Every structure is written in structure tokens, then in C-alpha cells.
Amino acid sequence: MLRLCFLFANDPFSYAGKEELRNWNICIGFQRSSSKTAPHQAEIFRSSLRRIKCSQTDLRCSQEDFAELATAKLLGCEKEGCGMHNYDKVGSSAVGLLVRSEDAVEVNPFPAGKAAMAEAHKFATHFSRSRDKRLPIYHECCKRTGCPSLIPEVNQNGTRIAANHGELKPLIRTVPGNIEYSKLSLDNPQVSPETWQILAEFDSVLNSTALLTTAAQYEAAWTGAYRHIIRHKAESEFSDTKSSRVVNIWAPTPTKNPIYKMIAPDQLTTAGRECKRRALLEAKHRNTMVGGKLSMRDHIAILLDQRTLNSEVLSGDDKDFAKIMLENEYLIYCGKFLPPTGSERTKTAKPRNMLKTPPKGIGKSSDAWSDVDTSSDSEEEQDDRLKREFKETFKKWRKLDIDWH
Numbered sequence: 001m002l003r004l005c006f007l008f009a010n011d012p013f014s015y016a017g018k019e020e021l022r023n024w025n026i027c028i029g030f031q032r033s034s035s036k037t038a039p040h041q042a043e044i045f046r047s048s049l050r051r052i053k054c055s056q057t058d059l060r061c062s063q064e065d066f067a068e069l070a071t072a073k074l075l076g077c078e079k080e081g082c083g084m085h086n087y088d089k090v091g092s093s094a095v096g097l098l099v100r101s102e103d104a105v106e107v108n109p110f111p112a113g114k115a116a117m118a119e120a121h122k123f124a125t126h127f128s129r130s131r132d133k134r135l136p137i138y139h140e141c142c143k144r145t146g147c148p149s150l151i152p153e154v155n156q157n158g159t160r161i162a163a164n165h166g167e168l169k170p171l172i173r174t175v176p177g178n179i180e181y182s183k184l185s186l187d188n189p190q191v192s193p194e195t196w197q198i199l200a201e202f203d204s205v206l207n208s209t210a211l212l213t214t215a216a217q218y219e220a221a222w223t224g225a226y227r228h229i230i231r232h233k234a235e236s237e238f239s240d241t242k243s244s245r246v247v248n249i250w251a252p253t254p255t256k257n258p259i260y261k262m263i264a265p266d267q268l269t270t271a272g273r274e275c276k277r278r279a280l281l282e283a284k285h286r287n288t289m290v291g292g293k294l295s296m297r298d299h300i301a302i303l304l305d306q307r308t309l310n311s312e313v314l315s316g317d318d319k320d321f322a323k324i325m326l327e328n329e330y331l332i333y334c335g336k337f338l339p340p341t342g343s344e345r346t347k348t349a350k351p352r353n354m355l356k357t358p359p360k361g362i363g364k365s366s367d368a369w370s371d372v373d374t375s376s377d378s379e380e381e382q383d384d385r386l387k388r389e390f391k392e393t394f395k396k397w398r399k400l401d402i403d404w405h
Helices: 038-051 066-074 083-094 111-128 131-144 163-171 175-184 193-217 224-237 270-288 296-304 316-337 342-347 379-399
Strands: 002-009 023-031 244-247 260-263
Touching (some): 038 066, 083 163, 083 270, 111 131, 111 163, 111 270, 131 175, 193 244, 193 270, 224 270, 224 296, 296 316, 316 379
Antiparallel strands (some): 002 023
16 A cells, blocks of 8 residues: 655745644545556556646655655655654664574574563563453562552554564563562563663663654654754764663662663673664664665755754755755745746735735845846846845844744
8 A cells, every 4th residue: 555645835935824834744645556666656656646636846855665765766756764664673673683684594693682572572471361360460569579560561563663662661660570470480471680681771772763763753843853863862872982871670669760870881781782782783774875864855954943053963064055955945946836027926825925024033124025026037037036035035044033832
């Protein structure tokens, strides 16, 4: 099933009321596909566009699963992969559940990590059977050891988003209770204290990858610039020189909020160090592959957001490049959606000159906000005029007092 969505965007330089300053993400169809090939998928998209009287040239950007990057190329869009599943695979690789293989032979196995995760899964699924009988006994063990009475979760998330982290999270907050419950009967799942410590260190790594998948799921107008900034922060957490923030499993609290402690790299377990190393390698691999790099949309979003402009993600050359791309998008928008002359623009539905009064922080209206009759301009002269207008408008955008919340 191919989900087709459009992003209808207002003119980013039109300072209208708040209800108009928004992008509209509209689903235009769920199309059944008989083939997974890129040409077939692209043709389905084109036919859907024609059905709503749009064309391929109306696409300004796209974001797709990493398996569909070739489709974006055929549609004339930049290859930008969706980070939701991609970043989750960083966590799965870190704990050994996702490995690479050549000729059906695993080349980067992590048996210790895979075994530890299997023990955690077995402990969690233990409560899926005879739940009404086992859970009260388990919660009584947690209460006696000062742990919160949490319900173990199982990583049966069909969308594969941070499912492994969701399974570990409640278990490592109740480790003394888990051990107490195991002692009641040999039929209960048996997990050693050493394995619980390994799992706590795994949770520290998965906590960072879960943040990346969550950011991808809940991207909004005020978070669009943060995808690669959060990624940059997560990668720094995987460094072999940085201490890890790990749940102190031997100092439980009766609430869901655990106590954390910082563990130096050389104090981590062997499996914990390997987990961090694998996470860093997988993150770098996925962030440098096609579709994982900074896209045009990322460059422009970081440039326009006053909170992120001076971040380490954009170098000086990147900022200049982002400004060139933004200027190009501005010229395309003006050429496609706005009438060519000032007199004709005045008759239409308020183009860039939408304000009766200048926005806060701008002062009096100037050339960039006024409609000038350009009916006699050549195409080259109009481009030059729009470039000058863009520079003035961009300066004013940078001075706007914007409520990002």
C-alpha cells in the first residue's frame, strides 16, 4: 500500500494571521501497488497528482522510507529518508538484534547483547500468561524492595519504533523486585544481577535512539530544524570518551522516576562498551548514506530558525549554501504562484504584501513590502529585482519577534 501525501505550504514570507501561517499535510490517497519497483511507484504518484489537477512540478520536497529513495529521484525530488525507522535501527544494531551479513554469514555479531535482550524479553513475556495471578505477586515483591509497581511491557510494536527501549524501560526500574520475584520459584524467569547491569547500560544507549525516533514522529513547525541537531547530540552520547547516564538499578525509588548515575567509559561492562561502540558506528553509517544527510529542507529550516542558526550542525559554508537554496525557492514561488506585475498582484488574494501594518520589530514599510509595477521588466530584470527583494525580506525575517510556542 502506497500512502500519498502532499504538503501545501503558504508563502513563507507572507506575514498573515496565525491561522494562515501553517503548512497543510494532506493525504490524497492510499493506492494499492502491484509492484515495488521505483518506476511503478512514481507513476502511481503522478496519476494521483493528475487526479487532483496537480503536476509533478508542484512537488517542492519529499520524504520517504529509505527503501523508496529511487522513487523520489524519478519524481525530481531530493532523496530524503524518513528517520523514524532508520534511527530505530541504530538502537537495534547497538544491542545486537540487527546485524549485517555477507553470503548469509553475520559479519558483526554481538551474541552477548542478543542473549541479554533475550533474557529481558523472556522476563517480560512471563507476565503475558496467567497475568491476573502473577502480576499481584510481582507487585508485592516490588513493594517490599522499594520499587514502583510497573507492568512489564513486551516489544510487540508493529511499527518497530523504539520497541526494545519500551521493553527495557520498566524492567530496569524494578531490578530488586525482579530478583526477589525470581527467588520465589525456579519456574520464574532467572536473570542474573550482572545481566541486569548490562541491560541498564543498554537502556542508556537506547534512550538516545528513542529520542531520535520520537522527534521524527512528532515533527512540527517549531521542531523542523531539530532533526539533525538532536542526531548530533545523540552521536556525542555514544562517544567512547564520554560518561554514560545510567539508571542506578540498586537504588530504586517508589516512583517511576529513577535515580541516575554517571559511569565512566572504563567502568562500563564489556557488553556496555560494545553497545556504545556499535551505536556510534551504525549512526555514522546511516547519517552518511544517501537520504540520511542534511537535505535542502533541513538546511533551510535551520537557517530560518533563530534558535538553531548558530548551532554546530551548520558551518559557515553550509549557511551560505542554505541561503542560496532559500533564495532559489523564493524565486520559484514568486514565479509560479504570484502574478507577474504589481498592478495584477493588487487585484489578487494578497501576495507578500499582506499586512496593513508592518509586523512587530520591522518599522515602516519599505520597497520589499510594496507592489511596484514591473510590467515592462524583462525576465532577467525581474529576477534581479526579486533577488534584491529577497535580501531585504530575509533581513526582516531575522528581526521578527516570533512566538515559537
